[in-house]
Amino acid sequence: MAASSATNENRGRPEMLWETIRLAIQAIFRNALRSFLTVLGIVIGVGSVIAMVTVGQGSTQQVTADVQKLGTNIVIVVPGQDAMRGGPHGTTASMFTLRINDILQQRIPEVALSAPISQTRERVIFGKENRLSDIVGTDNRYFQAAGWDVAAGRLFEPGEIASGRAVCVIGETVHKELFGGGDPVGEKIRIGALSCRVIGRLLSKGASTFGSDQDDFVIMPLATFQRRIAGNTDVQSLYISIRNGASVEDAMVRITDLMRELRRIRTGEETDFEVLDMKQFATILTGITDILTGLLSTVAAVSLLVGGIGIMNIMLVSVTERTREIGIRLAIGARSYDVLLQFLVEAILLSLMGGVIGIIGGLLLGAAGTTWLSVPFSPSSGIILASFAFAALIGIVFGYFPARRAARMDPIEALRHE
């Protein structure tokens, strides 16, 4: 007689495992609606993780690509600390001036060009068309440093810059929206109270990080902007290109030192401006994505926990409902292990089902999100596999207790159960 020495028979036999899986699928679909509601927590948890990571990675890739496009030899100086997070208007530090900008360019040998930038958002009107766009005050150095090329017309003349004439160069979006693609050069557009003659339009650069449209702006001489739009003599930021071959790090140290001197900051006192190279700029931008991803991951984790508890709950209900079935199986010759495996497999499949629905939903959401933000959609197979594995883990962890309860039932009691 083999029974006493064959406790391990069938363990891991593919035939048996397949039957167990088939049985679990049957049980899950017998209560299809209940099963779906049970796994909703897992669906939401996994779905939001996948969607967030997909969108986050798309944004990060876009930022990195943008930064590379801008060139690694660009340095931006803004007033205040953590200025990029608060925005230039969020700081109490005093603004810059054109004089500081020009001194930087003259005195620091690594600096190729330093362009003063001031900007705001304002409604731009031409005929019946109007559009809210970025209004930038700067000079020709900016076009050169940032790599803008003229599509039609011309850039500013020295006289126009010096006297602050009401002339402007428009980006491709403004051109398209206000002029419908027609020739804008020589036309007059209205920006707030200012009437401004269009002297040129720029070649398109397309959307940037987070889908912001780089072509959606009107550029005018700094003096014009200061007098006619802002009503002050502030320069909000400096857009600096470093000479080819010069060290960006060295340049940044020199800029910082000189700026401290010019702004009369004593030794030991804290700097009230920030010098950022594109790497830091990218880090700050992706940092925002990371924070968002982190926050949503917390929500997802809670959702997964709730989902797991849901699965445990429904499995406990299922075990109670099927007490008699368990009794029958035990009487027929199922061991504790067989019953444990049956319910554990059911919980795992249930959880995996939620995981798969969540992965699909999350990818769809991620695709929609990345399209909306115009960033690349490149789902990570790592996070998909991890979600899948995590869903299985939840099934095991939260399914084990109910399955053990089923496995430990006394066959006689279970058969008597009504």
Place this chain on the structure above:
Amino acid sequence: MDNVPVIELEKISKIYGKGDIAVHALDGVDLRVDPGEFIAIMGPSGSGKSTAMNVIGCLDSPTSGHYRFMGYEVSGLSRDQRALLRRHYLGFIFQGYNLLPRTSALHNVELPLIYMGKPRAARREAAMDALRKVRLEARAHHQPNELSGGQQQRVAIARALVGNPKVILADEPTGNLDTKSSVEIMDMLRTLNRDTGLTIVMVTHDQDMAKYADRLIWMVDGRIERDERKSRAA
């Protein structure tokens, strides 16, 4: 082989609870069942016949005494070892049929073979064979709620038979059935016993049903009070 009893109970006791409140459900039962016997265990409620059935069916283990199944000592087996014993050597028929609901007759009959690890095709075939023996092959794809009580019990018999057990244990197999169906079931069990030499142990409280057996065990207070053998009719 023929002189080794299928079931041999020796001073089997089953005590529930401890001390003053202890209940002796079985109190030193000695019983020997030879291959091919058809025995009926009778007795008033509380006489221990159900407990005896559970011990014989290896659903429960005795508190003390020896139980040899086909000559092997099984009273000390673990829960899982007993499960394997049931899987390979025992078939159960219950009063309430105990078929899986919302599952076809064929699938119900296949169930023991799944645990035996039989491949799907072989399972199908064996299950259909068993259903043919109880003349229900036409109802193979019906679910229990589409079958009459007598038919459900026949499915249960097919399920008990399908794994070629040494012993069939029937616990009040006709308890839920009308007279006509009861007779049908009992005829079937007796035919099985006569034709295939299958050992059957049945618990019943119905004198008419007990007549089908060729040996009657009468239990009172956890003891066997009478053990009557009928001379087997040819």
